[in-house]
Amino acid sequence: MDFLHPEERLSREEIESLQLIRLRKVIEEAKKSPFYSRKLKGIEPEDIKELSEVSKLPFTTKEDLREYYPLGFLTRPVSEMVRLHASSGTTGAPTAILYTENDLNTWAELMARCLYMVGVRKEDVFQNMSGYGLFTGGLGIHYGAERLKCLTIPAGAGNSKRQIKLLQDFKVSVVHIIPSYALHLSTVFAELGIDPRSLNLRIFLIGAEPHTEEARKRIEEIYGVKAYNSYGLSEMNGPGVAFECVYQEGMHLWEDAYLAEILNPTTLEPVAEGEVGELVMTTLTREGMPLIRYRTKDLTRFLPGRCLCGREHRRIDRITGRADDMIILKGVNIYPMQIEKVLMARKEVGQNYVIELYKEGHLDQMRIKVEIKDEYFVEDMRVLKQLQQSIAKSLREEILITPRVELVEHNSLPKSQGKAVRVIDLRDK
Ligand code: AMP
Ligand code: ZN
Numbered sequence: 001m002d003f004l005h006p007e008e009r010l011s012r013e014e015i016e017s018l019q020l021i022r023l024r025k026v027i028e029e030a031k032k033s034p035f036y037s038r039k040l041k042g043i044e045p046e047d048i049k050e051l052s053e054v055s056k057l058p059f060t061t062k063e064d065l066r067e068y069y070p071l072g073f074l075t076r077p078v079s080e081m082v083r084l085h086a087s088s089g090t091t092g093a094p095t096a097i098l099y100t101e102n103d104l105n106t107w108a109e110l111m112a113r114c115l116y117m118v119g120v121r122k123e124d125v126f127q128n129m130s131g132y133g134l135f136t137g138g139l140g141i142h143y144g145a146e147r148l149k150c151l152t153i154p155a156g157a158g159n160s161k162r163q164i165k166l167l168q169d170f171k172v173s174v175v176h177i178i179p180s181y182a183l184h185l186s187t188v189f190a191e192l193g194i195d196p197r198s199l200n201l202r203i204f205l206i207g208a209e210p211h212t213e214e215a216r217k218r219i220e221e222i223y224g225v226k227a228y229n230s231y232g233l234s235e236m237n238g239p240g241v242a243f244e245c246v247y248q249e250g251m252h253l254w255e256d257a258y259l260a261e262i263l264n265p266t267t268l269e270p271v272a273e274g275e276v277g278e279l280v281m282t283t284l285t286r287e288g289m290p291l292i293r294y295r296t297k298d299l300t301r302f303l304p305g306r307c308l309c310g311r312e313h314r315r316i317d318r319i320t321g322r323a324d325d326m327i328i329l330k331g332v333n334i335y336p337m338q339i340e341k342v343l344m345a346r347k348e349v350g351q352n353y354v355i356e357l358y359k360e361g362h363l364d365q366m367r368i369k370v371e372i373k374d375e376y377f378v379e380d381m382r383v384l385k386q387l388q389q390s391i392a393k394s395l396r397e398e399i400l401i402t403p404r405v406e407l408v409e410h411n412s413l414p415k416s417q418g419k420a421v422r423v424i425d426l427r428d429k
Contacts, residue, residue, distance in 0.1 A: 001310050004116040005109070007256040012312045015255050020051055022284035023259055027057070030290045032075040035060075035068045040292075054259060054282065059268070059293045062087075065095040065235070073289045074098060081288055086134040087234045097136075097234050100288035104143070107237045110254055111144025114243035115174075117252075117309075118203055118228045125170050125200075126150040129177040129185075130208065131157040131418050136238025137208050141176050141230075144240065150174070157181070157417055160188040171200040176230075179211040179219060180420035183351035186222045187411050197224035205230045207239065209419040210321050210337050214344035218351075229318060235294050236281055242316050250303040250315030257285045260314070261293070262302060265323050276301045278323060279316065297323045327357065327423065329366055334399045336422045339368060342398050348376040348387055350410045358426040367404040368395070374410050 003009055010018065024045035030036035039058050047056060071078060081098040099107070120126065126145040132138030132154060145152040153170065155163055157178075163185065166172065177185070182204065189196045201223050206216065207230030219227045231251050232239035241258060242251035253260050259282040264271050271277035279296045299322065303315040321335040328334075336355055343349045350371035358365055370391060378384065384407055392405045 002116075003311075004113045007254075008113065008117075008311050008313070010256065010312065015312060016051055018256055019259050019284060020048070022256075023051070023054065023282065024048055026282065026284060026290050026292065029075055029287060030292055033289070034072045035064065036073075036290075036292065051259070054261065054293065055270075057282075057292050059280070059295055060291050061295050062095060062235075062297075066093045069094060070096055071098075073291070075288060075290065076100070083139075084134075085136045085139075085234050085238060095235075097237070098289050099237075099286075103237070103286050103288050106257065106285050107140065107240060108143035108147050110237070110240040110257055111141055112147035113144075113254070114230065114240055115141075115144050115148055115150075115205070117243065117245050118205075118226070119246065120145070120148055120150060120174050120203060122149040124148075124150045124173045124202070125153070126174045126176070127153040127155050127163070127166055127170075127172045129155050129157060129163055129175060129181065135418065136232065136234045137176070137178075140232070140238035140240065141205070145174075160185055161192070164189060164192065164194065167199055167201070168194075173200050173202040174205070175201065175203070175225075176205040178208050178419060179206040179215050179227075180209060180352070180416075182206060182219045182223070182227075183215065184415055186219075187351055196222055201225050203228070207231055210319050210325075212337050212341040212344055213318065214341050218344055231316070231319060233296060233298070235291055235296070236283060237286070241281070245307060245309040245311065247308050249307065250317055252307070252311050252313040253316050255313045258282065259284055260316070262300065262316075265297075265299075271301070274301055274304050276317075276320065279319075299323060325423070327355070327366070329357070329364055330401055332400050334366075334401075338398050339395060339403075340422070342394050343368075343370060343391070346391065346394070348372055349391070352411075352413045352415065354413055354421075355423045356426055357423065359428065364427060365404065366401075367406060369406045369408050369413060371410050371413055372407045377407070377409055 027045045031040050082101050083099045086096050130137035204225045204227040206227045216227050228244040230239050230243050232241040242253040244251050261280045262277040265278040279298045280293050282292050283290050299320045300316045343353050350373045352371045354369045356367045388405050388407050396402045
């Protein structure tokens, strides 16, 4: 197996002793920031004798980031900072992450490691279809690809016809793309009468939003590529936190750079081995703005066993959703990804759907608008009715309640520019 960095070869024991050394250092460094100088009062690096004692450290939340915005987490003067990014969240006050030159360097290396791991090489032509600007999926992945000396095209988000032209003209082999956009882009290929499989595409990096195995399979099938799941968040630099290897069985979380815990979101105690909980992370290599026990709200679990690729960095499972994404309807907990799983597995269903929550009298109701492929969108109402009932039935098997299903024409649902908005809440709060 080919590795880019020696850190990828570390054994569990080596990873854990490196983590302990780095964790102590982070405590020392973090105390230089206004936020942690207060928060870590009375805690010294020597207090942490083993990794499990990370539990002695306080949590950091999004609200903390907001409260100490813009500079309250910096360990050094702002003149030492060379880049700023922000979370893509559209609600609430802003949060910003600032990076020193070293931070950008370590981040680009991590990103390059991810790309190299799935087989991206200098000869590849790489097109980044992620939004640039404050969103980390643009520049973050961009510099990783340049490190590998790939010809790197900063195409940005949207403008599908131009994207397709660039893919063709420069024989692009590797693409970074948000999965909902990959599905949408396939409909533009269809309109243009171009088969995506006839291009030079080889590898897709998909991530930045929750998606199911079924959506991945669709993307791989449509484009004739291998699609690898990429996980990250701006608070932890951005992409490059965890990434699938060629075996596509969970994402290796780079434990030389991040200390990860999976906790019960209510008790904040570690979950039992292999159980799903909230991912909580500490940066181990960031100097300008270290974060300790940051509560991501993302739900996942550590996968058991060793990966065939030989890396001993633990793997996390596909993110099932965020703790805040859960819909409670008629007493049943539902995650949007359960719905996507059912829809994307059906051949009649097109590339987009939306879940609407509304009130009927006093009752909460759910309506799922589903795009249907042209060839199945027939005029015979009876056939459509049957299809609708059959989709509702398969949804019921997954989510235990029968939602209202509305079939709509292919390409008729609104498309968001960045991450897909899957749930629209029309209930009065
Ligand atoms: P941002 O900081 O704006 O880039 O958003 C980060 C959030 O996007 C994460 O906390 C996750 O909720 C979500 N996210 C990123 N990558 C993935 C992925 N591969 N699968 C599921 N959700 C993801
Ligand atoms: Zn692996």
